[in-house]
Amino acid sequence: MTEQAATTGAGAEPAATARGAQTRQLILDTALRMFKEHGYAATSMRAVAREAGVAVGNAYYYFPSKEHLILRFYDDVQAEHRAAAAPVLAGSTEFADRLAGVLHAGVDTNAPYHAFATSFFKVAADPDSPLSPFSAESAGARQASIALFAEALDGSTIKVDAQLREELPELMWLAYMGVILFWVHDRSPGQRKTYLLIDRAAPLLARLITMSRLPVLRPLIREALDLLRHLRHRT
Amino acid sequence: MTEQAATTGAGAEPAATARGAQTRQLILDTALRMFKEHGYAATSMRAVAREAGVAVGNAYYYFPSKEHLILRFYDDVQAEHRAAAAPVLAGSTEFADRLAGVLHAGVDTNAPYHAFATSFFKVAADPDSPLSPFSAESAGARQASIALFAEALDGSTIKVDAQLREELPELMWLAYMGVILFWVHDRSPGQRKTYLLIDRAAPLLARLITMSRLPVLRPLIREALDLLRHLRHRT
DNA sequence: GTCTATAGCAAGATAGAC
C-alpha cells in the first residue's frame, strides 16, 4: 500500500518541532470542521483562531492564506482516494470496472463535504488561485491523482492504440474533473445522478477506447491527440 | 445597438425615477471604464464611487455587490455575440465553419476583457449563484445561446442521426462552455491556443458527427444520448 | 522555533439618518 501521496509544492509550512506539528494540525482540523459546519466563506480566520485557542498570527504562521488551509485538505482527500480505490484495483482487470471504481472512490471520499464543496468550488475555479486543479501549487496532488488513473489503466486487459495509451491517464483525470464538476452541481438525493453518470459512462468510454484502433476512427484519434499535445504546455 | 439581451433573472436593481436611472448608468459606466483600465481586483468600490462623484452606499443601492456590476457588463457582451456570429452564419453552409464561426465570435466578443473575465467566472462557477450558466435564473440567456447554435446546425448541410440532431444544439452549447472554461485558463499571448482549439476541434467534431450514422458508432451514440436524457432534469 | 497580543490597512458591504 502506498503511504505517501506526492506533497503539493505548496511551500514550506513550518513544523519543525513536535509541538509545532500538533498546533498546526489543531488549526487545520478546527478550520475544516468549521468549513463543514458553516461553509468556507462564512468561516473567518479570526473565528478559526478563536475556536482553536490560538492567536490569528499563529494561524498565519502555519498557513500563508485561508486558501492554503483547503490546499492541505485536498492532499488529505487525495490520500483517502487512493486508499478507497485500492480494493477495486486489486479485484478486477476489466477497464470499465477499474475506471468506474476509481471514479466511485473519488466521489465517495468527497461526499461528506458536498455541502461546503460548492462554497469553495468558486475559489478553485479561479485560474489564479493556488486551489485551481490546474495550478502549479496543486501539481503534486494532480500528479498523484493521474498516477492513480495510470494504475487503473495498466492493471487492465484493455487493448489501446499506443499513442492514445500514453495520454490516457491524463485524459481519465480530466474526465474525473468533469465528474467532480457535475457532482458539485448535482442536487439529486445522495448525488445519485453522479453515480449514474459514472456507471453508465465508464463502459461507454471503454468501448470507445477499444474502437480507437479501428481504421475508421484511428486518424481522428491521432489528430485529436496531436491537438492535445499542442495545447498542453503553458504559453 | 441591441437594447435588450435576454435578461438574467438577477433581481431588481432600482431605477424608478429618471434621475435614478441616470445615476445608475453613471455608476455602471464609470465602473466598467475603470475595470477595463485597471482590472477588476484593482478597482475598489470606493474608487468607483469617488470617480463617479457619488457615495459608496449609493453604488450599493443600485448594485447589490461588486460582482453584479460585472453581470450587467456581461449581458452587454452576450448581446454582441449573436451580432458577431451573423456574418459567418450568412456566409457558409459547412457545419465545421459555422460551428467554428460561432465559437470564434463568442471568444472574440469576450477577448478585450480576458484579464478580468476570471472575476466573473468565479461567480458563475458557484452552482448556487443565479449567475451560473446552469441556473434556473439564467435559463433565458442559456436558451438564447442554444438557439444560436441550433441556427448554426440548421443552416448547415451536415447529415446527422435523427436522435443526435435533437440534442446537438445543447451539446454544442456545452462545448462552448468548455471553450470558455479553457479560454479563462488560457495564458498564451492573445489566447491563441483557444483559437487553435476551436479551429482544429470543430472539423474533428464535424467528422465525428457525420460518422455517428455508421453502424459501428450508432449504438454507442444512442446509449450516450439515453444517458444524457436521464441526467438532464434536476433532482 | 513557537506563540501571543494588539494595532492597523484596505476592501466589501451595511445601517440608519436626512
Added chain:
DNA sequence: GTCTATCTTGCTATAGAC
C-alpha cells in the same frame, strides 16, 4: 435616493515572551 459612519474580514506588522 443619497449620504456618512461603521462593521467585518483577509491579511500584515511589530514587539516581545517562552
